[in-house]
Amino acid sequence: MTALGPIKYLTIHCAATPEGRDVKAATISQWDKAKFGQVSYHHVVELDGKDVVTLPDTVKGAHVGLNNTGNIGICYVGGVDAKMKPKDTRTPAQKATLRQLVGEYRLRFPNIIVRGHRDWPGVARACPSFDVKTGL
Ligand SMILES: [Zn+2]
Incomplete structure (x- = not known):
């Protein structure tokens, strides 16, 4: 594992899983390990608002191309509709957890x-299918 380095950024993602599908953080981490050889995000926020720490803040993730140094990644479950089109599918509980984490x-x-x-x-x-500047 590579060290994260001093924390400068926090990037919000969606898992690009269909609205309402209750995918768990452990599943997303498995997908990422298969795809990128490591866990991508530091936190995954499940549909019920549960914050799951998937990587410690000291370890570099794999979530923004070549910009992972000093960059904390937070992913919420959802982010697309049933046809896989981008949609802000955050549940009220996920919104609350995201705001709290940030x-x-x-x-x-x-x-x-x-x-x-x-x-x-x-x-x-x-x-992540919404504007972080105005919609967090
Ligand atoms: Zn993303």
């Missing part, structure tokens, strides 16, 4: 930059 990181790291995956330069995808 708030905690902002307290611990006052200069942290919070973004959606799609806000990174060169990212041509809808993830």
Whole structure:
């Protein structure tokens, strides 16, 4: 495992799983290990709002191309509709947990930059299916 380095960024993702499908954090971590050889995110927020720590904050994730150094990744389960089109499917419980998590990181790291995956330069995808600046 590679060290994360000083924390500068927090990036929000969706799992791109269909609305209402109760995929668990452990399953997402398994998919990521199969695809990327490691767990991608530091937190996965399940449909019921449960925050599952999938990687310690000291370990580098694999969630924004070449920009994973110092970058905490938080993924919520959902993010697409039944036809796999991007949709903000966050449940009220997930919204509350995401806000709380981001708030905690902002307290611990006052200069942290919070973004959606799609806000990174060169990212041509809808993830996390909502505007982090206005919709968190
Ligand atoms: Zn993403």
